[in-house]
Amino acid sequence: MAAVLGSMVGLGGGVFLVPIFTLFFAVDQKLAIGASAVAVVTNSVVGSSVHLRGRFTNIRLAMLLQGITAGGATVGALMAVHANERMLNIVFGSALLYASFSMARRPQASLPTAAEGTPDPLQLGAVYRDPAARRLVSYVPHRLRFGLAISSLAGVVSGMLGVGGGVIQVPAMNLLMRVPIKAAAGTASFMVGITAVATALVFYSDGKINPQVVVPSMIGIFLGSQIGSRLTRRIDAQRLSWIFVVILLYLGSSLLLTSVGVTLPGQQ
Amino acid sequence: MSDLNDPTPPPLAVTPTDDEPPARVTIQTAALDPIYDVAIRTVTWGFRSGAALLAIGIIVSLVQREPLGTVAEPFDEVAPSVLNGEAAGIIDLAILWMVSTPVVTVVMMIVGFFRLGDRRYALFSLVALAVLGISIGLALRR
Numbered sequence: 001m002a003a004v005l006g007s008m009v010g011l012g013g014g015v016f017l018v019p020i021f022t023l024f025f026a027v028d029q030k031l032a033i034g035a036s037a038v039a040v041v042t043n044s045v046v047g048s049s050v051h052l053r054g055r056f057t058n059i060r061l062a063m064l065l066q067g068i069t070a071g072g073a074t075v076g077a078l079m080a081v082h083a084n085e086r087m088l089n090i091v092f093g094s095a096l097l098y099a100s101f102s103m104a105r106r107p108q109a110s111l112p113t114a115a116e117g118t119p120d121p122l123q124l125g126a127v128y129r130d131p132a133a134r135r136l137v138s139y140v141p142h143r144l145r146f147g148l149a150i151s152s153l154a155g156v157v158s159g160m161l162g163v164g165g166g167v168i169q170v171p172a173m174n175l176l177m178r179v180p181i182k183a184a185a186g187t188a189s190f191m192v193g194i195t196a197v198a199t200a201l202v203f204y205s206d207g208k209i210n211p212q213v214v215v216p217s218m219i220g221i222f223l224g225s226q227i228g229s230r231l232t233r234r235i236d237a238q239r240l241s242w243i244f245v246v247i248l249l250y251l252g253s254s255l256l257l258t259s260v261g262v263t264l265p266g267q268q
Numbered sequence: 269m270s271d272l273n274d275p276t277p278p279p280l281a282v283t284p285t286d287d288e289p290p291a292r293v294t295i296q297t298a299a300l301d302p303i304y305d306v307a308i309r310t311v312t313w314g315f316r317s318g319a320a321l322l323a324i325g326i327i328v329s330l331v332q333r334e335p336l337g338t339v340a341e342p343f344d345e346v347a348p349s350v351l352n353g354e355a356a357g358i359i360d361l362a363i364l365w366m367v368s369t370p371v372v373t374v375v376m377m378i379v380g381f382f383r384l385g386d387r388r389y390a391l392f393s394l395v396a397l398a399v400l401g402i403s404i405g406l407a408l409r410r
Contacts, residue, residue, distance in 0.1 A: 038363055038366065038367060041366055041367050041369070041370060042315075042318070042366050044370065045311050045314050045315045045318070045366060045369045045370065046311075046315050048307075048311055049308050049311045049312050049315070052304050052307055052308045052311070053304075053308060055297060055304065057304075059300060059303060059304065059307065059377065060300070060389055063377065063381075063389050063392045063393045063396060064389075064392050066374075066392070066393075066396035067392060067395035067396040067398075067399050070396055070399040070400055070403075071399045071402075073403075074399065074402050074403050077403070118290070120292075120293075122388075123296055125290070125292070125293040125296055125297075126293060126296070126297045127293050127294050127297045128297075138290060138293045138294070140293070190307075193369075193370040194370040194371075194373075194374060194396065194400070197367055197368075197370050197371055197400055197403070198399070198400055198402075198403040199403075200367050201367065201403035201404060201406060201407040202403050202406055202407075204340060204367075204407050205403075205406040205407045205409065207339050207340075209339070209340040209363065210337075210338050210339060210340070211336045211337045211338070211339075211340060211356065211359050211360065211363065212335075212336045212337070212338055214340075214363055215322070215326070215336055215359060218322060218362075218363075218366070219322075222315075222319055
């Protein structure tokens with residue numbers, strides 16, 4: 001389920017996996033983060049081939065942002081292995097609520113179309129065919145400085161929480177950089193795998209990768225992300241954004257409530 | 269680099285027809301086909317071989333009634349464990365294989381960008397790989 005949702009919205013699944021592990025299965029937070037990082041890598045490896053084939057992934061944009069994102073992830077992961085669980089819940093819950101509100105406040109911009117004269121000094125403009133809208137979509141990412149700044153933040157959050165960073169990067173690319181939601185999801189889906197490698201290896205070096213938690217996650221990811229990345233091509237982009245908003249709102253609130261000792265029904 | 273300095277995006281213009289993106293952007297995207305192809309091949313085979321290793325590890329674990337480990341073994345202990353036919357070692361190898369797939373993809377993309385003569389993006393990719401090198405170094409020191 002985490003993989004289906006993660007792959008559909010370019011989040012890698014970790015943003016759903018860690019809260020599900022800690023809220024519903026009482027798994028130790030740091031083992032959940034380590035497992036999530038491996039699952040995020042797996043989800044990206046499985047799902048990104050579909051995004052790459054559809055040209056939803058902007059590989060130039062991904063590589064431009066990846067260095068700073070991976071650097072942030074390494075720093076974040078080193079912080080996380082020494083942080084306490086309550087603090088991680090507060091940071092995680094806040095990150096989820098931020099992402100949820102930012103998407104809800106300003107629904108996805110209409111499909112942008114790059115004109116012949118749109119400035120593109122770094123040759124980041126790209127085109128893909130949107131099967132749902134039945135048209136070619138061309139775009140040129142804007143506000144690259146914001147993109148780089150947000151990517152470093154996304155990297156730190158990714159490293160601290162075992163998510164891929166897509167929870168911050170997808171809204172940022174879509175709303176600030178004017179990248180269409182499907183391209184933002186496809187690019188983030190590819191990037192989160194590389195970012196989560198940094199996190200996974202830091203947790204591996206600290207002995208926080210537990211195969212008893214990782215293996216079930218990987219099996220779920222193998223199955224779920226195949227479904228998710230195929231559904232992305234068929235589901236209306238607006239509906240995709242609202243799925244994202246509702247689930248993140250629930251999980252973010254749950255983690256913040258957990259940090260003050262309140263557990264919702266069905267959670268542990 | 270004017271775009272980097274401009275905090276306000278220019279208004280989005282619309283092309284005469286929806287199905288006709290600017291030729292420049294279309295050519296730019298098509299030029300990257302070889303890199304897309306190599307990235308697709310790398311992630312596809314990384315996934316297939318990682319999934320196969322995981323499946324073998326789970327089968328061996330079930331046949332030998334060997335429970336899954338609670339901590340992934342350090343790098344230098346994985347190979348001997350695999351050679352001894354231990355499920356835990358095979359599963360650890362599957363995990364490490366999967367984690368290394370994006371790293372290999374970045375390496376392949378660096379090669380691809382260099383082959384296309386796109387040194388700028390080869391360099392950006394190289395920076396990403398160098399940053400990953402820090403966490404790889406930490407993992408190897410364990």
